[in-house]
Amino acid sequence: QVQLVESGGGLVQAGGSLRLSCAASGRTSSPYVMGWFRQAPGKEREIVAAITWSIGRTYTAESVKGRFTISRDNAKNTMYLQMNSLKPVDSAVYYCAARTSHVLTTNAADYLYWGQGTQVTVSS
Numbered sequence: 001q002v003q004l005v006e007s008g009g010g011l012v013q014a015g016g017s018l019r020l021s022c023a024a025s026g027r028t029s030s031p032y033v034m035g036w037f038r039q040a041p042g043k044e045r046e047i048v049a050a051i052t053w054s055i056g057r058t059y060t061a062e063s064v065k066g067r068f069t070i071s072r073d074n075a076k077n078t079m080y081l082q083m084n085s086l087k088p089v090d091s092a093v094y095y096c097a098a099r100t101s102h103v104l105t106t107n108a109a110d111y112l113y114w115g116q117g118t119q120v121t122v123s124s
Contacts, residue, residue: 001026002113004096009118012086016122020081022096022115032100034079035059036070037108038092038120047106048094049081059104064090086122093117 008020022034035050049060049070058070069082079096097111105111 002028002032002098002100004098004113004115006094006096006115006118009094009120011121011123014087014122014124016086017082017084018086018120019083020094020096020118020120022079022081024077024079024098027100028077032098033102033104033111034072034096034098035106035111036079036081037095037097037111038090039095039117040092043092045095045108047108050104050106051079052102052104054102057104059106061106083120086120088122088124090120091122092120094120 003025005023036048039045051058051070067085072079095117096115098113099111
């Protein structure tokens with residue numbers, strides 16, 4: 001079992017920045033991939049970024065590339081999402097997710113563990 005707790009969401013003006021954190025606990029010694037997903041009202045959950053825990057290989061969605069950066073701190077078992085130049089379209093509930101595999105995927109169905117989500121609202 002892996003427990004995930006997100007933090008760092010909030011309200012920000014367009015052009016501003018936020019940093020999300022996801023702290024992992026439990027079975028964190030297994031090789032795994034972690035990712036950030038988001039879901040806006042009336043829309044499907046979509047991948048934002050993902051990272052392999054062992055070597056730090058990353059994936060970033062085209063819609064946020066150049067603005068968002070995913071990273072992790074192995075010693076703290078924590079993943080981050082630095083979000084810069086935020087736009088109103090980035091408003092959503094952001095979820096942290098993990099899968100106990102070394103294979104990086106972008107499909108939400110492949111992730112077994114999920115955090116409770118944190119709201120990000122970007123005002124225009």
